[in-house]
Amino acid sequence: MSRKYDLVCFDLDGTLIQGTIFIWQTLHDAFGTDAGRRQRAKDDFHAGRITYQQWFDHDLVLLGEANATRERMVAALDAIHPTPGAAETLATLRTAGMHLAIISGSIDLVLEQFFGLAAFDEVLINRLDFDDDGRLVGGTHTDFDVDRKGAGVLEIARRLGVDVARTAFVGDNYNDVSAARTAGLSIAFNPRSEELTEAVHEVVTGDDLRGILPHLL
Numbered sequence: 001m002s003r004k005y006d007l008v009c010f011d012l013d014g015t016l017i018q019g020t021i022f023i024w025q026t027l028h029d030a031f032g033t034d035a036g037r038r039q040r041a042k043d044d045f046h047a048g049r050i051t052y053q054q055w056f057d058h059d060l061v062l063l064g065e066a067n068a069t070r071e072r073m074v075a076a077l078d079a080i081h082p083t084p085g086a087a088e089t090l091a092t093l094r095t096a097g098m099h100l101a102i103i104s105g106s107i108d109l110v111l112e113q114f115f116g117l118a119a120f121d122e123v124l125i126n127r128l129d130f131d132d133d134g135r136l137v138g139g140t141h142t143d144f145d146v147d148r149k150g151a152g153v154l155e156i157a158r159r160l161g162v163d164v165a166r167t168a169f170v171g172d173n174y175n176d177v178s179a180a181r182t183a184g185l186s187i188a189f190n191p192r193s194e195e196l197t198e199a200v201h202e203v204v205t206g207d208d209l210r211g212i213l214p215h216l217l
């Protein structure tokens with residue numbers, strides 16, 4: 001099957017995996033962190049009072065205080081599963097010769113758990129560090145979330161030598177709008193955000209991610 005695009009960038013939470021809207025929220029809920037402090041940091045970030053780095057660091061402090069370990073974080077993902085048809089979708093795009101990438105504000109541990117990092121040519125995502133006993137000891141935040149996801153599309157296209165017009169992006173929520181406005185083709189998969197629905201070229205609804213394939217091949 002011939003391809004219409006050379007690179008497809010995916011959001012993770014709510015797009016390639018289901019059972020969560022944002023994995024950070026799922027983890028905070030599982031570890032019972034202080035909802036007030038968590039909400040204040042989120043509000044402060046979206047109001048521009050703190051940086052993404054400060055928001056990320058704050059999240060790690062809350063999870064660290066709740067004794068988050070790698071093992072306990074993986075256990076907290078038990079209600080999460082790949083979107084039906086996701087593996088087949090990725091394999092089909094790969095067979096058609098397309099590059100695959102992740103641009104996500106989720107966490108590397110989650111991607112590893114369900115798809116493996118090797119399934120993608122480029123991965124822009126938050127990374128967590130654990131010590132030898134599996135305790136959460138720090139991490140490295142992504143530079144490409146929310147308003148910077150569009151810059152992530154440009155960055156990956158540059159790294160892979162792909163014309164931006166030949167890039168596609170698939171996401172589900174308000175934090176995907178900048179990427180949707182940047183990619184040559186943007187698809188909202190079961191969108192949860194009116195703003196995203198208005199920003200994209202195509203909307204695909206349904207239980208199976210393979211619904212996006214006719215737009216890409």
Ligand SMILES: [Mg+2]
Binds near residue numbers: 015021171
């Ligand atoms: Mg999402």
